[in-house]
Amino acid sequence: MTVIPFLILFPFIVAVLMYCIRVNKVRNAIAYISAVILMGGVLWLTAQWLMQGAQVITLTYPTELADHAILAAEIVLMCVVTFLCFKYKKYWISILSIVPTLMMVYVELYGPKVEGMTKIYIDHLSILMCLIVGIIGGLIVIYAVGYMHGYHHHHTGIPDRRYYFFMLLFLFLGAMFGFVLSESLLWIDFFWELTSVCSFLLIGYTKETAAITNSFRALWMNLFGGTILAIGIFYYAFTDGNLALHHLIKEGVLHNAYAVIPIAFIAFAALTKAAQLPFATWLIGAMVAPTPSSALLHSATMVKAGIYVLFRLAPAMKGTSTGTMIAFIGGFTFFVTSVMAIAQSDGKKVLAFSTISNLGLMVACAGMGRPETIWAGVFLMIFHAISKSLLFQDVGATENCLHSRDVEDMHGLLYILPRLAMFMFIGIAGMFLAPFGMLIAKWSAFKASVDSGNIIMVFFIAFGSATTSFYWTKWMGKLVSHTHLTEAKIKDITKKNELISLGIHAFMMVALCALFPILSRIYVDPLLNEMYGHTGQVLPEGLLYLLVVIILIVFLVPFFAYHYSRKQQYNRKLSYMNGVNVGDNKKFVDSFGEEKNLWLSNYYFYKLIGQRKLMVPAQVFSVAALIIMMIIVIGGGAV
Amino acid sequence: MNMILRVVLYIVLAPIIGGLLEGIDRKISARMQRRVGPPILQPFYDVKKLFKKQVIIVSRSQTFGLIPYFFLMVLTGAMFFAGMDILMCFFVMSTAATALYFAAMVTSSPYATIGANRELIQMMAYEPAVLLTCVGFYLAEGTFNVSEIAASDRTDILFMPGFFVAFVFILTIKMRKSPFDTSTSHHMHQELVKGLTTEMGARNLAIFQVTEWYENVFLMGVVGLYLVNSNPMSIIWAIICIMAVYFLEILIDNTSARMKWQDMMKITWIFTLFTAGVNLLVLMLVK
Numbered sequence: 001m002t003v004i005p006f007l008i009l010f011p012f013i014v015a016v017l018m019y020c021i022r023v024n025k026v027r028n029a030i031a032y033i034s035a036v037i038l039m040g041g042v043l044w045l046t047a048q049w050l051m052q053g054a055q056v057i058t059l060t061y062p063t064e065l066a067d068h069a070i071l072a073a074e075i076v077l078m079c080v081v082t083f084l085c086f087k088y089k090k091y092w093i094s095i096l097s098i099v100p101t102l103m104m105v106y107v108e109l110y111g112p113k114v115e116g117m118t119k120i121y122i123d124h125l126s127i128l129m130c131l132i133v134g135i136i137g138g139l140i141v142i143y144a145v146g147y148m149h150g151y152h153h154h155h156t157g158i159p160d161r162r163y164y165f166f167m168l169l170f171l172f173l174g175a176m177f178g179f180v181l182s183e184s185l186l187w188i189d190f191f192w193e194l195t196s197v198c199s200f201l202l203i204g205y206t207k208e209t210a211a212i213t214n215s216f217r218a219l220w221m222n223l224f225g226g227t228i229l230a231i232g233i234f235y236y237a238f239t240d241g242n243l244a245l246h247h248l249i250k251e252g253v254l255h256n257a258y259a260v261i262p263i264a265f266i267a268f269a270a271l272t273k274a275a276q277l278p279f280a281t282w283l284i285g286a287m288v289a290p291t292p293s294s295a296l297l298h299s300a301t302m303v304k305a306g307i308y309v310l311f312r313l314a315p316a317m318k319g320t321s322t323g324t325m326i327a328f329i330g331g332f333t334f335f336v337t338s339v340m341a342i343a344q345s346d347g348k349k350v351l352a353f354s355t356i357s358n359l360g361l362m363v364a365c366a367g368m369g370r371p372e373t374i375w376a377g378v379f380l381m382i383f384h385a386i387s388k389s390l391l392f393q394d395v396g397a398t399e400n401c402l403h404s405r406d407v408e409d410m411h412g413l414l415y416i417l418p419r420l421a422m423f424m425f426i427g428i429a430g431m432f433l434a435p436f437g438m439l440i441a442k443w444s445a446f447k448a449s450v451d452s453g454n455i456i457m458v459f460f461i462a463f464g465s466a467t468t469s470f471y472w473t474k475w476m477g478k479l480v481s482h483t484h485l486t487e488a489k490i491k492d493i494t495k496k497n498e499l500i501s502l503g504i505h506a507f508m509m510v511a512l513c514a515l516f517p518i519l520s521r522i523y524v525d526p527l528l529n530e531m532y533g534h535t536g537q538v539l540p541e542g543l544l545y546l547l548v549v550i551i552l553i554v555f556l557v558p559f560f561a562y563h564y565s566r567k568q569q570y571n572r573k574l575s576y577m578n579g580v581n582v583g584d585n586k587k588f589v590d591s592f593g594e595e596k597n598l599w600l601s602n603y604y605f606y607k608l609i610g611q612r613k614l615m616v617p618a619q620v621f622s623v624a625a626l627i628i629m630m631i632i633v634i635g636g637g638a639v
Numbered sequence: 640m641n642m643i644l645r646v647v648l649y650i651v652l653a654p655i656i657g658g659l660l661e662g663i664d665r666k667i668s669a670r671m672q673r674r675v676g677p678p679i680l681q682p683f684y685d686v687k688k689l690f691k692k693q694v695i696i697v698s699r700s701q702t703f704g705l706i707p708y709f710f711l712m713v714l715t716g717a718m719f720f721a722g723m724d725i726l727m728c729f730f731v732m733s734t735a736a737t738a739l740y741f742a743a744m745v746t747s748s749p750y751a752t753i754g755a756n757r758e759l760i761q762m763m764a765y766e767p768a769v770l771l772t773c774v775g776f777y778l779a780e781g782t783f784n785v786s787e788i789a790a791s792d793r794t795d796i797l798f799m800p801g802f803f804v805a806f807v808f809i810l811t812i813k814m815r816k817s818p819f820d821t822s823t824s825h826h827m828h829q830e831l832v833k834g835l836t837t838e839m840g841a842r843n844l845a846i847f848q849v850t851e852w853y854e855n856v857f858l859m860g861v862v863g864l865y866l867v868n869s870n871p872m873s874i875i876w877a878i879i880c881i882m883a884v885y886f887l888e889i890l891i892d893n894t895s896a897r898m899k900w901q902d903m904m905k906i907t908w909i910f911t912l913f914t915a916g917v918n919l920l921v922l923m924l925v926k
Binding site: 455461465474478550568576600 | 693694695696697698699700702703704706707710711714718723726727730731733734737740741744745746747748749750751752755756759760762763764766767770771774777778783832837838908912916919920923
């Protein structure tokens with residue numbers, strides 16, 4: 001399995017190359033090749049793992065050198081963060097970096113020395129994460145090459161530091177691979193901090209005031225999570241004398257008193273990474289970053305790191321007060337942020353809120369910790385990763401053409417930029433409509449929360465899915481409406497590589513929608529088997545046939561309808577405007593007898609349920625809930 | 640075999656029953672307003688005529704919304720009467736409703752757009768009650784499966800009166816009856832014109848009409864499900880209950896004025912919480 005160190009180290013090497021090469025064409029070529037190599041590497045790893053029977057594989061390397069290297073890198077990371085904090089006069093944030101780093105150094109030097117400890121752990125869940133990171137990450141890198149070219153073409157005020165941007169992207173990919181494959185909590189902590197710092201630097205890429213403010217907000221929230229994680233690891237190392245993640249989970253499943261507090265702390269830390277309330281604001285602020293980094297870090301992969309940790313801990317959280325806390329925060333976030341998403345008209349903001357909201361549902365699934373909820377959570381994760389990545393890239397490409405990413409300006413996008421609108425349509429449909437798996441996953445989560453008697457979750461899901469449908473549907477409605485914009489023609493300047501990435505995403509989306517009952521049987525059921533030793537019968541009977549029928553209706557019926565209607569004779573008329581149209585559907589005569597452009601807009605209710613109105617109360621409430629529940633957990637788990 | 644028969648019966652009979660229900664609706668409404676009213680078969684004459692009329696359209700793509708709307712709604716009812724998962728039925732129904740929303744939005748006509756937007760708000764208002772109803776059946780019977788719910792010995796309404804009330808409440812929204820007819824109206828001379836259906840004409844309007852019949856039969860089927868149990872006599876009770884509910888909807892329709900959508904939203908959610916929510920709590924605690 002030499003491919004594993006390769007997957008972790010190769011991106012780091014490429015990152016150095018990206019930084020050193022200042023000739024755009026050469027760097028772009030290397031970025032392309034490296035992205036393809038990474039995707040190949042992930043597939044190779046998956047193939048090898050499948051060939052060995054898709055079993056759990058643990059690897060133990062003589063890793064003294066690696067341990068020292070990671071320790072050194074961790075200290076370097078701390079110095080970088082501290083330097084930047086001082087440079088921008090945010091002194092206190094540096095404490096959040098120094099303290100956990102020192103704790104980890106202490107554990108490394110004086111903590112338990114476990115002989116022959118497993119360093120790498122490969123199972124269904126980590127392979128799934130690798131596939132998401134590798135394939136989607138690789139595609140986003142390909143997209144980013146084209147996008148960043150256009151970005152600097154339009155934003156001439158921003159210094160062109162693409163070498164730096166691509167360095168961070170690759171650095172991040174390496175960190176993600178390390179994170180999902182590591183078994184040692186010390187390694188996990190390091191890669192965790194590395195993804196936080198990458199995210200921070202990418203948000204601040206443009207160096208504008210808003211970018212810097214938001215990047216520091218993201219930094220402190222993530223570092224705060226990192227500190228909590230470090231405390232959890234520290235406690236675990238010195239009470240239990242071990243550093244292996246799976247050992248901790250095993251003890252948690254057995255309700256060993258040692259395990260309660262570390263699990264609660266690690267789960268708490270995961271909440272910050274998954275941008276749950278009260279920490280949700282960092283992800284919304286992160287939208288100032290260029291689109292590829294929003295897609296890669298803040299939607300498709302990095303935030304999934306938090307979910308990954310929670311899924312790992314799920315068997316140990318089932319039925320505990322930690323599980324209750326996580327499920328409650330997740331459900332609450334799912335509902336409240338989906339309400340706030342209604343009030344947003346900025347496309348990227350809608351995506352940000354919906355990301356937080358969906359993550360909330362996944363977090364809640366992990367918190368309930370039953371096989372059925374994890375089944376739902378895994379599917380939510382897969383579908384969300386693909387369709388969000390698609391949507392972010394598409395909104396980015398649309399913005400490059402329209403010079404706006406406001407949903408209101410996308411009125412009639414289907415007629416202005418048909419290709420991009422189609423991709424957007426598929427992406428949004430994937431988030432909530434019937435033939436797509438997201439809905440089945442929601443069905444399963446709903447059923448499981450009834451089964452586990454979690455009444456609050458039932459309410460959160462019932463009301464939250466109503467609001468979720470609302471904000472997605474009204475966006476889709478904007479896309480299909482006949483255009484009322486009368487401005488000059490808009491040219492589709494989307495680059496070929498952007499389209500390749502979008503096309504592959506859309507294809508994966510549709511293919512998964514058809515294949516997912518099979519995927520459930522051959523992949524997700526074994527995954528649950530590994531975690532729980534058994535699988536719950538999750539898929540409703542007859543679903544497969546139902547899916548085929550719905551797919552036929554949704555995709556084929558309009559096709560035949562089109563052919564049928566082409567032959568039909570029809571009489572085309574203007575739309576009804578009380579007889580005051582001015583020759584077309586775009587203008588009317590107002591009460592002063594003057595021509596006026598027709599402007600149609602969606603409902604947003606921003607005064608009623610806007611971010612300004614709801615965010616602070618929601619944060620206060622969730623902080624209070626978290627504090628109370630943490631006290632209960634610690635009080636109940638103190639040894 | 641039985642299942643296929645039920646589905647075929649639904650597909651064949653639903654438009655007839657739905658049309659008759661509408662005819663009765665119009666007749667009773669007329670009598671409540673001291674008019675003679677049209678013959679009971681009038682809805683069928685209307686649809687027949689609509690199919691024959693010259694096709695006048697604003698946007699050709701409207702058909703792409705309406706045809707999936709029709710098929711998905713038929714599928715919803717077919718799934719229900721085939722005895723499949725009730726939650727899935729409602730998921731497919733909400734996809735159908737989305738297709739209808741597109742059919743109205745696609746024209747970019749001001750009145751159709753207002754109607755469509757309000758339809759969307761109506762969907763948001765009734766969806767929690769619908770989902771909670773499904774949960775209610777699940778708690779009362781231990782399954783989402785319609786055929787198992789219908790074949791059990793229990794009479795569900797005894798266990799879930801709160802859910803029933805909530806469902807009848809949102810039925811008014813779903814059937815676009817006053818006071819919740821915010822998305823379309825029976826009378827053209829109002830601020831809404833015809834809302835959602837303003838730009839639908841001839842064949843398209845006929846498709847919309849027939850789909851509504853299918854939808855109403857499905858919804859009435861859900862009402863009946865509250866009463867049906869393994870005893871064949873219960874079917875008669877279910878039919879009586881359906882007729883009572885339908886009459887109640889007509890009565891509400893004729894005695895109330897249109898409400899603002901803001902109020903509709905608030906009232907519906909609060910009402911859902913207090914009826915279905917409390918019922919849910921009780922059922923879960925008893926369990």
